Amino acid sequence: MAHNQKPQGHRSSEDARADAAARLKGSSAAAAPLTPAEDRRWATLSHFGALIGCVPALAVYLVYRDRGPFTAQESKEALNFTLPLTVVMLACYILALVPGVGWAFGIVAVLLWIYMTLSGLVAGIQCNKGRPYRYPLNLRLIH
Secondary structure, eight states, X not given: OXXXXXXXXXXXXXXXXXXXXXXXXXXXXXXXXXXXXXXXHHHHHHHHGGGGOSHHHHHXXXXXXXXXXXXXXXXXXXXXXXXXXHHHHHHHHHHTTSTTXXXXXXXXXXXXXXXXXXXXXXXXXXXXXXXXXXXXXXXXXXX
């Protein structure tokens, strides 16, 4: 038997690693597109997130906008609706600390939250049915 020949049935650990590396596949740089059900689900969740402000719509928009057209459209709509309202609500909560007139800002903040939450629920229900939703009062700052 020659010096660089290996006995049959005996493999070096280097050969085993090379075979394993050939079988393993890494993940691709691009994320897989969403299925229609996933697309509808994420679009719905972006609207339902209005319950806690603009953060859920922003997260869905940033993560899934390139993976599903319905999610991109609806999360952008939800973000355009919730972002200004969240900013105004936060300003009202801060102004609620002003003695004497603060109570009025507190009431405005709560009313804005109720409006944003109910509008988000209505929009989410429509999206869950696969229907696009447009808020009647929306600034559409993000194009």
